[in-house]
Amino acid sequence: MEQKQRAERRQGQAVVRGSLVPSSTHDQRLLDRQGPSDWVHMDPWRVLRIQAEFVEGFGQLAELPAAITVFGSARTPEGTPEYQMGRRLGRALAESGYAVITGGGPGVMEAANRGAVEVEGAVSVGLGIELPFEQRMNDYVDLGIEFRYFFVRKTMFVKYSRGFIALPGGFGTLDELFEALTLVQTHKVTSFPVVLMGSEFWSGLLDWIKSTLLGTGKIAPQDLDLISVTDDPDEAVRIIVDSDRARSRQREEELEAAAAQTAEPQ
Template sequence: MLRGDLVPDSTHDQRLLDRKGPTDWLHMDPWRVLRIQAEFVEGFGSLADLPPAVTVFGSARTSRGSADYDMGVRVGHALAKVGYAVITGGGPGVMEAANKGALEAGGISVGLGIELPHEQRLNEYVDLGIEFRYFFVRKTMFVKYSEAFVVLPGGFGTLDELFEAVTLVQTGKITKFPIVLMGTTYWQPLLDWIKGTLLVEGMISPADPELLHLTDDPDEAVRIIVESNSKPEQEIIEARVRAASEEENGT
């Protein structure tokens, strides 16, 4: 962790992708491959033993006590109650909220952080955290170790993860991978544009909009994820869903 004046002016991603300046990169890039390889090895090693997990995305700018923050806590709690580990980007805002909900429900709370040009640290509710230098390594970990994505209101970073996941499902790179959008008021205009512009203009197939599920209810989000996944371990999770529902209803 670096803070204050020790924070570099550029990130490893910037230096990797920037081809301006001297030709030092000709000699440095082959060595960067080893550093990238080390990040993959560290990520795979640290996350290999996770139980079924769900990644929750959303804005780092969401303030504590806001409706979106409270929804993030409820989502993390609902996922953890039925046995899912909760993975986030490890930062503040919605990420912190989901980690908090998972931790308070007795679940596994995971944060996959990223080096940024400004100070940011893993939030206090992460009990398994990894800091990455390269976005593409981190994105691989989100997809590889998740059964689904739950997406709360967010900005460019959230949209990036959302549309990358949709593209992977659309192209068959990953299968049986539900993507749930939390917040009907926030996301409905985007879905209207997808159906009213992309679909009408023939840019996507008629079935593609159905890859996205929209709800305001964390319990419904959990049901969507469970019903969309047919792996054997889901039978255990489905039983936990029923047990959690019966507990809340007092039966």
């Protein structure tokens, strides 16, 4: 008789199955107000677990080479044009010397990780997250880290990436996209390119940004320059490389200016 598949969920470094799978995630419990005083007893202890996730992420990723994060739908089937685009992109990034970071799941994330590992010596990273439904780490990840909290995971994406490339995706992709744009717009991160791949997919959103956000003064005209759009993986990589070169030139100029100022007689 065929054995019934048990429920399974990742929880940070652990995997639980069957009756041990809880009815909610750590993020849900963190954001839930259980009662007028329960938070006093529970939330302070959660800080230690959150701190541990930051320490684990920083420790694992501190020596990562220059990296680019690729976002996109977990629901993209293998063999589709979007999957092939992600795979070509991962390979192109790896050939240019970048590590490739994704959310570690299936679909476009798997495609980018897969393209990266096809290049000898490349590094393929997956930063997973605990979800109410199981989503296993794809098989093309060299370094995989599981997180309980979205905000810790987002910090790792930004801290250890030199840019974001977003392929067609859903709410998760949009969340990461607009968070990145907000960080660049407010100068929380600098010299951080944001590239959209799949011009047809993104055209409606871009039209709305131009007509509604810009048209009603919710953003400034220069904010449109924060976004690059292409259908060519090589062009996406070129945008990243050009940004890196500009960043290097800026740092050299700042160091030269600081040295000149120090050398001036007092």
